[in-house]
Amino acid sequence: MAAAQEDSFVERAAALLGQHGYFGLPVPADFSGAGASVLACCAIQARLAQADAGLAIGMNMHLFSVGVILEQWRVKQDLSWALLEAVATQKRLIASAFAEPGLGGSILRSTCCAERVSGGYVVNGIKTPCSIVGRSDLICLQMVSTEPCEDNLLVALIPASSEGLTVLPTWSAMGMVHSESDTLKMENVFVPDDLVFYKTRAGQDDDPVFVWSLCWFAVTAVAIYIGIAGKALQMTTEHLARAKYSGGQRTRASYPEFQTSLGAIVDRYLLLANACKNVARAMDERRDPPQVVLASALSLRSSAVDIARSMADLSELCGGMSYGQKSPLAALWKDAQAILYHPPTRLVCHEMLGRMALGQAMFYELVGQTEDCLA
Structure with missing residues (x-):
């Protein structure tokens, strides 16, 4: 796999984060991690976004991947604890390779086919965009087994040095530059059985592991955009306090019209910030069923x-x-526009909320029935 550019901002930032225990942030202390709560992780992501939004998004894919493994261990109490310990003690950076061309943000489906071989699978396909994939140590990805079985969607954690992996520098978005969301090409990559830590049915999953993992993804991602908005608010208030208006001596901040308009934005910002904190607390406390917390996370x-x-x-x-x-401020505006496309998108969230309200099966994609895509 092609190496990322070494002397770069992201390289230095990743090294600094690793030195301060970021990679093992949510890993329980029993497994040599920091044992940080979801609420603490959200606060850190928001602050990281204020330093550099693209970096925060890239690192959030690591945080999400660790969250998936953590939920697997919490629910199943299996050997996934060893993966958590390895990430924390060896300071391993994980890239999340779930995005694929044409999937529309679905993480419960894949166009990457995994053929069964002795001791594991051989997978081929394309993953894009994949944040920080060029400098990661491990890659968390989903693939579809060609075997005729119900649990045909496989999630694995593989070394970034695996033979057959190639990173193509394709990221050219107008914002989130430092997320380094490039393309991962897989050509006959061998995935051992013991690196496949989760199996489910493609397109549909109400397993607590998936539900809690989706909550992780939603709440930490939103925290990043809240961090961006918070920094933009600070910049705006500072500008209004010093900028004159209409050639006079009065600052913009002294006009009721500016005060009212700013207050409306602050109102919406605080509503989101408090909602994010409440969802994070609900994830930490685990007093409500996972589907209830997921509904709040999707909202x-x-x-x-x-x-x-x-x-x-x-x-x-x-x-x-x-x-x-x-x-x-223009740079922050560019970064913030990514919220319109960041999965799960608003369209998917609304469909999931509607199906949950109707008591119907939950699909993480815009399809009427899972069979529509399996046919």
């Missing part, structure tokens, strides 16, 4: 698209200075 994720609108509103309050190529 949070869906509502978080408002951050993209809020960024535009903040830019309008600041005026033309925020439209410049070198404007820090």
Whole structure:
């Protein structure tokens, strides 16, 4: 697999995070991790986003992957604890390779076919975009077994040095530059049986492991965008406090119109921030059934698209200075637009919430029935 550029911001940042125990953040202390709560992880992701949003998104894929393994161990009490311990003690960075062309953000399906061989599987396919994949130690991915069986979707954790893996530098988005979300090409990659730690049915899964994992993904991702919005709010209030308006001596902050408009944005921001904290606390406390917490997490994720609108509103309050190529607020606006496409998208969230309300089977994709995609 091609190596990432060594002397870079992301390389230095990853090394610094590793030195301070970030890679083992949610890993229980019994397995040499930091034992951080979901709430603490969200707070850290929000702060990391204020330093660099792309870096936070890239590292969040590591956090999500560790969260999946953690939930597997919590629910199954199996040997997945060894993976957690290895990540924490060896400071292993995990790339999450679930995105594929044409999947629309679904993580319960795959176009990467895994053929059964002695001792494991041989998988071929393309994963993109895959954050920090070029500098990862391990890769968490899903694939579909060609065997005729019900639990045909496999989730594995494989070494990034596995033969047949190639990273193609394809990331060219207008924002989230440091997420390094490139393309992973798999050509006859061997995946040993003991590295497959989760199996389920493609397209449908109400297993607590998947449900809690999806909660991890939604709440930590939203925390990042809340961090972006918080930094943009700070920039805006500082600008309004010093910028004159209409050629006079009064600052923008002294006008009721600016105060009211800013207050409306703060109102929406606080609503999301508090909702994020509540979902994180619910995940930590585990007092409610996983499906109940998931419903709140999906509602949070869906509502978080408002951050993209809020960024535009903040830019309008600041005026033309925020439209410049070198404007820090413009850079944050570009980063924040990714919330519109970050899975699970609002369309998927709404369908899942609707099906849950109707008591129907939960699908993590825009299909009427799982069989529609299996045919």
